[in-house]
Amino acid sequence: MSNLKKLAGQTAIYGLSSILARSINFLMIFVYTSYLNKEVVGSFTGIYALIGFLNIVFTYGMETSFFRFSTGKNLDPQQVYNTTQSLLITSTLFLGTGIYLLAPWLAELLDYPGQAYLFRWTALILSFDAILAIPFAKLRLSNRAFAFAGAKIINVLLNVFFTLLLIVWIPSLIVSGSIREGYLGYQSDWGIEYILLANLFANGLIIPYVWWRAGFFRFSLDKEIIRPMWKYAIPLLFMGLAGVTNELVSRLLFEYLLPENFYPGLSPREAAGIFGTSVKLAILMNLVIQAFKYAAEPFFFGKSTDKNSPQLYARVMHAFVIFCSVLMVAISVNLEVVGYLFPRGEGYETAFFIVPILLMGYLLLGVYFNLSIWFKITDNTKYSFWITLAGAVVSVVVIFTAVPSLGYLGGALSTLVCYLVMTAICYYYGQRHFPIPYQTGKDVGYLVIAFVLSYVGFFLDLDSAGLNFFAKNSLVVLFLAWVGYREKELLGAVLQRKKAS
Incomplete structure (x- = not known):
């Protein structure tokens, strides 16, 4: 129980920092839309989608490899840190230089003629992100959740400061006459440039701080460590790329697969915007999963050599399912309230009915993350690629077949079916290679009941708003009462421990 309490506490810290960071970044959208034109905002969306994809290429699964080889391998953790960080710096130098040199070609290909500098700055942002990845991972492995969260928040606040300085404050000073046009080379017609520069400055300035908090390293490329790490990490790279497909493909393809006039009065692109808004509501579940992942990954690896680790992993899964099932019901029945927290106009609520499906899809992604520990600690990461690829194929097939006939529902089902297939395959092979005594019957029961209650609550409509x-x-x-009844033995054990302490 103390292990679960420790994991829950660290998840809360990671969750707070993650939610705060994402909330601040979300609020920056208001700055972009208020001070920049729509073309600039469109450029921001496109270039940062590219950055998100290439981030996976630049780190190529080395964070998870670092966790694995720092625990349970009879290796010196400091030497693993030295080698991993040195390897990432070396590969980043080659990858970053490649994108830097290809910047003119990328500018033409992506329709940014004469703006090759945008992609040179993108190369630097990617490089800074990559060389920060392992120090951040070391903070997680060392259970220094507050140091990790603090560094992340400082990074976000620096980004906000430079964004406001370049997009809001300096233009205001120019308009008021306090400074002249062109002061220090400032160009008033820049937009996406200043978004990228703010990101670049923030990431560059945080590097010394994060390296200091994690502990400085000695450059070392130990071949005896690199060889098995490469073998372990490369499948994770392809898993990450397939995972991006699973995450983004429904939003990328929705407008192109939806027939004209499927929704009267809406173009396919407008309908895609409504669909995207509902996806944002479901991201609330993803925040919890991301926070859990930050805390659980080093926790799982740290306990991998414990003979009782399978029982511990099962308890973590059970607690995760209970918490997220309750969260799904709470969000679903209050979508009218939650919906007002997001920018919205007329018609956005017409797609809210798919949110419980999306919530269940992301919850299953969290279950999959719990299940995936078997191939990570048994060095069978090749399975990660095939499982994620299967999910990507299923997702694309469902999108192409369901969206043209079901619209919003088809897009949501692609997410649900994708993660359901991945979860089922991972569970099947996991129990064959590394049996874990999950409370499968109970967990599935909680998920089914929570899903049913989510829709009962969503469609419940009484005359009185208060009622x-x-x-x-x-x-x-x-639902909580039913869970409490089913878990009365667990609750009794918790109360007993509290009395004893």
């Missing part, structure tokens, strides 16, 4: 809110949230209380 409606009370009735919807009574379903959350009812």
Whole structure:
């Protein structure tokens, strides 16, 4: 129980920093839309999608490899850190230089003529991100959650400061006459340039701080460590690339597969915007999963050599399913309230009915993350690629077949079916290679009941707003009571431990 308490505490710290960082970044959208034109905002979306994809290439699974080879391999953790960081710096030098030299070609290919400097700055941003990855991973492995969270928040605040300075404050000073046009080379017609520069400055300035907090390293390329790490990491690279496909493909293809006039009065692109808004509501589940992943990955590896680790992994999975099932019900029954937290106009609520499906899809992604520990600690990472590829294929097939006939529902089902298939395959092979005594029957039962209650609460519509809110949230209380009844032995053990302490 103390292990679970420790994991829960660290997840809360990671979650707070992750939610705060993403909330601040979300609020920056208001700055971009208020001070920059739509073309610039479109450039921001496109270039940062490219950055998100290439980030996986630049790190190529070495974070997870670092966790694996720092624990349970009878290797010196400091030497593993030295080698991993040195390897990433070396590969980043080659990859970053390649993109830097290809910048003119990329500018022409992506329709940014004469703006090759944008992709040179992109190469630097990617390089800074990559050489920060392992120091951040070391902070996680060392259970220094506050140091990790603090560095992440400082990075975000620096980004906000430079964004406001370049996009809001300096233009205001120019307009007021406090400084002249062109001061220090400032160009008023720049937009996406200043978004990239703010990111570049923030990442560059945080490097010394993060390296200091993680502990400086000695450059070393130990071939005896690199060879098995490469073998372990490369499947994770392809898993990451396939995972990006699973995450983004529905939003990328939705507008192109939806027939004209499928939704009267809406173009396919407008319908895709409504679909995307509903996806954002479901991201609330993803925040929890991301926070859990930050804390759980080093935790799982740290316990991998414990003879009782399978039982511990099963308890973690059970607690995760319970917490996320309750969260799914709570969000689903309160979508009318949650929906007002997001920028919205007329018509966005028409797709809210798919949110419980998306929430279940992301919850299954979290279950998959729990299950995936078997191939990470048994060095069978080749399975990660094939499982994720299977999910990507299923996702694309469902999108192409369901969106033209089901619209929003088809897009949501692609997410749900993708992660359901990945979870089922991972569970099947995991129990063959590294059996873990999961409470499968109970966990599946919680998921099914939570999904049903989510839709009962979503469609519940009473005449009185107050009564409606009370009735919807009574379903959350009812679910919690049922879980408490099913887990009375666990609750009794917790209370017993508290009395003893």
